[in-house]
Amino acid sequence: MSQIPPALGSYQREGTRALPESTPSFHDRFVSLFDAHFHRLYRYLDRLSGEPELAADLAQEAFVRLYRRGSLPDAPEAWLLSVAMNRFRNAQSTRSRRRRLLTVARSEGVLSDPPPSPEQALAAKDVRRQVRATLDRMPERERRMLLLRAEGYRYRDIAAALDLNEASVGVLLARAIRAFRTIYEDAGDAP
Amino acid sequence: MHLDEEQVERLLHRELGRSAEASAREHLAVCPGCRGRVVQAEQEEEAVYALLRHVDHPAPGIDARAVVARGTHAVGSMRWAAGIVLALGVAAAAFAAPGSPLPAWAKAVAGWIGGGPGVRAPERGAAGIAVVPGRNLVIHFTSFQAAGQAKVTLTDDAEVLVRAPSGAATFTSDVDRLVIDNRGSSASFEIQIPRTATRVEIWVNRVRLFLKDGPRVTGPSVLPLTPPAP
Numbered sequence: 001m002s003q004i005p006p007a008l009g010s011y012q013r014e015g016t017r018a019l020p021e022s023t024p025s026f027h028d029r030f031v032s033l034f035d036a037h038f039h040r041l042y043r044y045l046d047r048l049s050g051e052p053e054l055a056a057d058l059a060q061e062a063f064v065r066l067y068r069r070g071s072l073p074d075a076p077e078a079w080l081l082s083v084a085m086n087r088f089r090n091a092q093s094t095r096s097r098r099r100r101l102l103t104v105a106r107s108e109g110v111l112s113d114p115p116p117s118p119e120q121a122l123a124a125k126d127v128r129r130q131v132r133a134t135l136d137r138m139p140e141r142e143r144r145m146l147l148l149r150a151e152g153y154r155y156r157d158i159a160a161a162l163d164l165n166e167a168s169v170g171v172l173l174a175r176a177i178r179a180f181r182t183i184y185e186d187a188g189d190a191p
Numbered sequence: 192m193h194l195d196e197e198q199v200e201r202l203l204h205r206e207l208g209r210s211a212e213a214s215a216r217e218h219l220a221v222c223p224g225c226r227g228r229v230v231q232a233e234q235e236e237e238a239v240y241a242l243l244r245h246v247d248h249p250a251p252g253i254d255a256r257a258v259v260a261r262g263t264h265a266v267g268s269m270r271w272a273a274g275i276v277l278a279l280g281v282a283a284a285a286f287a288a289p290g291s292p293l294p295a296w297a298k299a300v301a302g303w304i305g306g307g308p309g310v311r312a313p314e315r316g317a318a319g320i321a322v323v324p325g326r327n328l329v330i331h332f333t334s335f336q337a338a339g340q341a342k343v344t345l346t347d348d349a350e351v352l353v354r355a356p357s358g359a360a361t362f363t364s365d366v367d368r369l370v371i372d373n374r375g376s377s378a379s380f381e382i383q384i385p386r387t388a389t390r391v392e393i394w395v396n397r398v399r400l401f402l403k404d405g406p407r408v409t410g411p412s413v414l415p416l417t418p419p420a421p
Contacts, residue, residue: 027259034255042250052248060253060261065323067262082325089387090349128245135246150240155206163326163389170200174232180239 026071033076034063040151041080045088047147050132054091058084077153078160085161134184142176149173194218194225199232319354320362322369324388329368332380332395335418336373341380341393343401343412351391352383373416380416 038059045055062084066076073079135143141162148158158173159166194202194215201207202215219226322328328351332341346352353362353369356379361372371380384391384403393401393414401410 030259031255034258038253038255038258039250043247046248047243047246050246052251055248056251056253060251060258063255063258064262067259079325083323086323086325086349086385086387090347090385093347093387124245127242131242131245146239147243149204150243155201155204160326168197170197170204170206173200173204174196177232177236177239180242181235184242 029072030063030067033066033072037077037080038063040153041084044081044147044151044153045084047135047150048144049088050135054088058087058091061087075157075160078157081148081153081157081161130184130187133187134180137183137187138176138179142172142179145169145172146176146180149176192218193222194228199225199229202229203233203236319352320364320369321350321352322364323349324351324385324391325367327367327390328388328392330382330391330393331368331370332393332416333370333372334374334376335396336377336416338377339373339379339416341382341414341416343382343384343393343410343414345386345403345408346383348383348385349387351385351388352381354381355379356381 041062042055042059045058046052049055062080065083066072066080135147138146144162145158148161153161155166155169158164158169164172198207198211198215202212205212207215219229330351330353351369353371355371355376360376360378360380363370363372382393386406388403389405391401391403392399393410395414395416396418398419400414402408
């Protein structure tokens with residue numbers, strides 16, 4: 001049995017939650033946070049999962065939960081990532097392989113700006129497929145680290161999200177970049 | 192002294208402190224080798240980020256108002272649910288009170304409607320709370336009790352759920368801790384922990400009785416809330 005740390009003591013909200021309507025400053029801060037961070041949370045989850053609908057649901061759900069919480073945590077970005085990743089893991093564990101394959105096939109058909117020629121369209125499709133395959137083959141931690149940094153998350157948030165020592169995030173990021181390049185180039189060489 | 196890999200990355204990402212960054216830039220001014228490494232790291236990173244953009248999909252048209260509406264609706268629903276639970280609790284208390292005519296009335300009505308042998312007493316409303324566990328969640332019972340226990344089960348849900356079927360506790364929570372004020376209570380509790388939770392600890396007063404660290408669980412599934420034997 002061990003002793004509880006004395007720091008345990010100050011808590012921010014009651015189980016019966018404070019209603020957001022009574023705290024307009026929270027509302028304003030929430031909207032600012034949403035405007036600044038929703039899209040990058042979505043993009044991170046989209047790249048991680050390859051499923052835009054799932055990514056949109058997870059990102060939205062994380063913000064809904066934050067709003068229902070009625071107050072902002074000390075590190076809201078890390079909090080949002082944590083909530084979204086818990087949901088993502090849960091969704092992953094209940095999804096069938098069949099659905100994943102269907103989604104990959106569908107996502108390959110998404111083109112925001114159609115290239116001017118069939119050759120370019122084909123090349124873009126190949127690159128997209130190769131990048132997706134590279135991400136899927138990367139070790140989980142390196143993939144998440146690379147995608148988080150690509151969205152501009154700070155080292156402290158990356159360390160919190162991945163349970164890492166913040167002092168070594170830079171070296172690990174460099175490794176993640178190298179891993180991506182190696183796997184991507186190997187995939188390009190494959191017949 | 193040349194820049195190490197951590198310093199190169201931190202310089203690129205503006206994660207060095209102000210004085211460390213100034214020192215690093217002074218060094219870069221006189222060291223073409225380190226300057227080349229920084230430029231190379233930047234180019235490699237940008238090349239990878241450019242590739243990543245190929246798998247992006249158009250951003251969804253969701254704005255803050257829609258999310259606030261959902262959050263508000265959920266809060267409204269919770270109010271209704273709380274009201275219903277309260278009403279059920281009051282009804283159950285009235286039903287179970289000594290000398291209450293309600294059981295007899297209910298039995299009579301049930302017999303009249305269905306001709307059955309009797310009516311089951313409704314369950315009392317249960318107090319409880321559900322939280323997302325995050326990376327490390329501490330569940331803290333503030334006090335030992337004269338009687339009672341906490342039963343711990345692992346689930347496939349995403350949230351930690353703590354219930355007091357007899358409803359005698361106050362719950363307080365934050366992102367990484369959940370506090371159950373059980374002073375003077377003799378209630379028993381049910382605690383459900385997601386198997387996917389990274390780390391969950393359960394403390395009673397100042398004693399840790401349970402730890403789930405990844406897949407490893409240390410502690411019994413039924414935790415005594417009574418003080419340990421001297």
